[in-house]
Amino acid sequence: MKKYDAIVIGAGHNGLSNGAYLAKAGLDVLVLERNSYIGGATVSRELHKDWTYSNCSYVCSLLRPEIVRDLELPRHGLQVVPYGGGVTFMQNGDHFGNYFDHERQHREMARFSKRDANAYERYSADVQKQTRLIRPYLLRRPPDPTSLKLRDLKDLAEFAGSFTALGEEGLADTLKFWTKSVGDYLEEYFETDVIKAHLAGSGIIGTALGVYSPGTAYVLLHHYMGDVDGNVGSWGFARGGMGAVSGSLAKSYQSFGGEIVCDADVERILVKGGRTVGVALKNGDEYHADIVVSNLDPKRTFLDVMDASDLPADVVKKAENFKIRGSSGKLNIALDGLPTFNGIEKGSPLGVGDMHFTDSLERMERAYDDWKAGTWSKDPYLDMLIPSQNDPTLAPPGKHMMTVFVQYAPPKINGGEWTAEDKAGFEKSVLDQIGRYSPDFKDLILHCETRTPAEIEAEVGLTEGNIFQGELTFDQLLFNRPFPGYAQYRGPVQGMYMCGSGTHPGGGVMSAPGANAAREILRDLNQTNTVPEGYADD
Amino acid sequence: MNRKHGDIMMLETPFHSRVAALNEINEWDGWAGYTTPTAYFDVELEYFAVRSTTGVFDLSPMNKYRITGPDAQAYLDRVMTRNISKISVGRVGYSVWCNDAGQVLDDGTIFRLGESDYRLCSYARAMDWLSWCAMGFDVHIDDESDGVAALAVQGPTSCSCLKAMGLNAIEELKPFGLTHFDFEGEDLMVSRTGFTGDLGYELWIAPHKAEALWDKLFAAGKPYMIKPIGSSALNLARIETGFLQAGVDFVSAQDAVRPGRSRSPFELGLGWLVDMNKPVFNGKKALQREQKEGSRYRFVILDVEGNKPAHNSFIFKGKKQVGTVTSAAWCPTAKSNVAFAQLEMPHGQVGDELVAEIYYERELQWTRVLAPCKVIDSAVFNPERRRMTPAPAF
Numbered sequence: 001m002k003k004y005d006a007i008v009i010g011a012g013h014n015g016l017s018n019g020a021y022l023a024k025a026g027l028d029v030l031v032l033e034r035n036s037y038i039g040g041a042t043v044s045r046e047l048h049k050d051w052t053y054s055n056c057s058y059v060c061s062l063l064r065p066e067i068v069r070d071l072e073l074p075r076h077g078l079q080v081v082p083y084g085g086g087v088t089f090m091q092n093g094d095h096f097g098n099y100f101d102h103e104r105q106h107r108e109m110a111r112f113s114k115r116d117a118n119a120y121e122r123y124s125a126d127v128q129k130q131t132r133l134i135r136p137y138l139l140r141r142p143p144d145p146t147s148l149k150l151r152d153l154k155d156l157a158e159f160a161g162s163f164t165a166l167g168e169e170g171l172a173d174t175l176k177f178w179t180k181s182v183g184d185y186l187e188e189y190f191e192t193d194v195i196k197a198h199l200a201g202s203g204i205i206g207t208a209l210g211v212y213s214p215g216t217a218y219v220l221l222h223h224y225m226g227d228v229d230g231n232v233g234s235w236g237f238a239r240g241g242m243g244a245v246s247g248s249l250a251k252s253y254q255s256f257g258g259e260i261v262c263d264a265d266v267e268r269i270l271v272k273g274g275r276t277v278g279v280a281l282k283n284g285d286e287y288h289a290d291i292v293v294s295n296l297d298p299k300r301t302f303l304d305v306m307d308a309s310d311l312p313a314d315v316v317k318k319a320e321n322f323k324i325r326g327s328s329g330k331l332n333i334a335l336d337g338l339p340t341f342n343g344i345e346k347g348s349p350l351g352v353g354d355m356h357f358t359d360s361l362e363r364m365e366r367a368y369d370d371w372k373a374g375t376w377s378k379d380p381y382l383d384m385l386i387p388s389q390n391d392p393t394l395a396p397p398g399k400h401m402m403t404v405f406v407q408y409a410p411p412k413i414n415g416g417e418w419t420a421e422d423k424a425g426f427e428k429s430v431l432d433q434i435g436r437y438s439p440d441f442k443d444l445i446l447h448c449e450t451r452t453p454a455e456i457e458a459e460v461g462l463t464e465g466n467i468f469q470g471e472l473t474f475d476q477l478l479f480n481r482p483f484p485g486y487a488q489y490r491g492p493v494q495g496m497y498m499c500g501s502g503t504h505p506g507g508g509v510m511s512a513p514g515a516n517a518a519r520e521i522l523r524d525l526n527q528t529n530t531v532p533e534g535y536a537d538d
Numbered sequence: 539m540n541r542k543h544g545d546i547m548m549l550e551t552p553f554h555s556r557v558a559a560l561n562e563i564n565e566w567d568g569w570a571g572y573t574t575p576t577a578y579f580d581v582e583l584e585y586f587a588v589r590s591t592t593g594v595f596d597l598s599p600m601n602k603y604r605i606t607g608p609d610a611q612a613y614l615d616r617v618m619t620r621n622i623s624k625i626s627v628g629r630v631g632y633s634v635w636c637n638d639a640g641q642v643l644d645d646g647t648i649f650r651l652g653e654s655d656y657r658l659c660s661y662a663r664a665m666d667w668l669s670w671c672a673m674g675f676d677v678h679i680d681d682e683s684d685g686v687a688a689l690a691v692q693g694p695t696s697c698s699c700l701k702a703m704g705l706n707a708i709e710e711l712k713p714f715g716l717t718h719f720d721f722e723g724e725d726l727m728v729s730r731t732g733f734t735g736d737l738g739y740e741l742w743i744a745p746h747k748a749e750a751l752w753d754k755l756f757a758a759g760k761p762y763m764i765k766p767i768g769s770s771a772l773n774l775a776r777i778e779t780g781f782l783q784a785g786v787d788f789v790s791a792q793d794a795v796r797p798g799r800s801r802s803p804f805e806l807g808l809g810w811l812v813d814m815n816k817p818v819f820n821g822k823k824a825l826q827r828e829q830k831e832g833s834r835y836r837f838v839i840l841d842v843e844g845n846k847p848a849h850n851s852f853i854f855k856g857k858k859q860v861g862t863v864t865s866a867a868w869c870p871t872a873k874s875n876v877a878f879a880q881l882e883m884p885h886g887q888v889g890d891e892l893v894a895e896i897y898y899e900r901e902l903q904w905t906r907v908l909a910p911c912k913v914i915d916s917a918v919f920n921p922e923r924r925r926m927t928p929a930p931a932f
Contacts, residue, residue, distance in 0.1 A: 115669050132796075
């Protein structure tokens, strides 16, 4: 039987980018995907005739521009179109709008507080300082602080250098960002509830923590460190849905000779004599290679497709204790027309961006309380977009596609599995939330796909439906992601590597873990590196 | 309560109807969210209105903060580097303010309207910092930027224009003085201040009287050749007279993201605004340290050989690059080629001879000039009439 140079498990954005860089270096690579379609959580699916849903991830900013350019993703069909706008609807009938233009943004904030409007400038500068600290490390493996290797020491020295350049204040800010709650952080700048609530959303998305839980300030930063065409913090839509990202990565990968096999559900990573030798599928098929790269999350990798007896006991223990908690669900909705929202004109530029319905940190925290109590939020936080206003490929003319990210939704309901009734209740809480601010919304619904953490886990394979393959808290970042000693993409077994969002620099459609892992694999094979360096921020 | 898209369109100043009617060449720019003209008919002719007759500039978008309360003076003394108690009622003072690291947040003018009543005018927004610093002081800070319309009336005939408008005894107003008149039942405040370095005044009035004020001023000023001017002409005048512009010649420490990009007052040539005899003010400790250990940069005015403005030039000492130009212009009255530069210490002592690397384009061809330049001790335009009281007629 044919032996490959490397097998990558999982055809998500990281698996494909990993495969692409290995194949580009001349390796014979096979990517295995358990679903009948590629993409993992980076997919476009037609679940209602003529409608395309980005039914998992839905917007794009973190995808590394160096990778997009190097793998020629535009030539392979990727176009990322930035969007502005955004709004938080308020219970009193007013709303807070978000504008691209600095002066408009100032004016809108000044409606609520002139001080907040001015403080936003300080906030933006402070956030920028921190994103500038992190961004150079996205397309690098995280340095190991205990290593005496020259490569690690050099990186650590550089990191320490940019740290000290921040000065005492900047350093203090860095620590705050990595340890504080997003609520406490925002309170250092703003006095207006709705402004804080609007900005705080980025701190809890995908995270089983509340706005007052320590560590959520970093999650906010994680959402600010991407860029669209150099505009740091800006977000865009992938034309054709997020499947355009995985589709273009797949085409690029295949252009280097890479192979993809779908409906290939891996049962076991095969280990012989302390080395990986290949994988066995659930259907009994086997594929062989000296290198096996797991794009699965750390729990699925070490507790599911690997045999505990092949692993050091501490890895099994660490995998068991790895924090990867389901916190969110998703509704994808086909609409017969563009809904009307209270207080803004139909087709307002505010409606092109992210729409929210939670106007205070208090309400956000209460929504988290429901999660802790073992149920979905009765007053859920929503990150809702209607991308068909920008992208003509998603719905027939005049019709619309709505994507609704919902928080919070627990992986289990009061300790038990989700029932059909629970799912209906969850769906209703979301539709009611939107309906409170849009009189015609419910009448426009043609089809609604509702995904609780249970469906996300079952279909995509993300443990508990956690979108980041593990929480983005400081104890699980940098040299601790996924575990100390294994943060440089090398697994505990010779020939076994990790390339998923469970590795540095973490979740979001970034492709950086995949590319970084490829760099390390090629290094171990003494092959010429094919992975680009990150662009320097000016 | 549907808010329309138009709600968030650019704002118009209280003078907009008059400004728009006179903007013959339709040159506009945004300033703090307001639609403002860069030029009305010709930048050079507008500039010469300021230098030989009278130019009128709409400065309504300027940020204005009203600071009142029993602790107003103590508060401002804490915030500002200069001694505020030396500004008496009816006087105006120029100052800078710093963060705790002694880095400049902005510069601006402080109008003492009453015993415990001040107005601070600044280019950058300051509500966040001002509110923050107010903790522990019995003061009230009100952002009245939208509540006060303002015109700068600048040039040798400016006093005559105002007299003709009926502002009696305005010629007796001293530089940096302020006074009040009745204007159709509203208070019209006039200060002898400006951003041109010439004889000039600034007029402050409630927005609903703005158009009437403009009309009366332009009618009265007609024999004195009054003209509106845009931001480009004003920029030329301020460079000629050596005035720094926030956001151009320095970055506010609040906005600076990259380490080392902010500047101290000493590094901007504004050390004369720092009163180290004050017991305490924001940034004092850091500034004391800087005095002891030395500054990193020096602000200089350069007299550049030749007639090509040294826009964005690198400045060299021999082969070493020692700084960059922040503002540059050929100055039409002083007939000299001036550049403001930030130089690394110890360069930039008066008389230092340096070289500016200038690029200019003519008909798509770019030419590089290495122009010798010299550090000069003061601005190239500083007329006697700027200081004379009573103010001269022309």
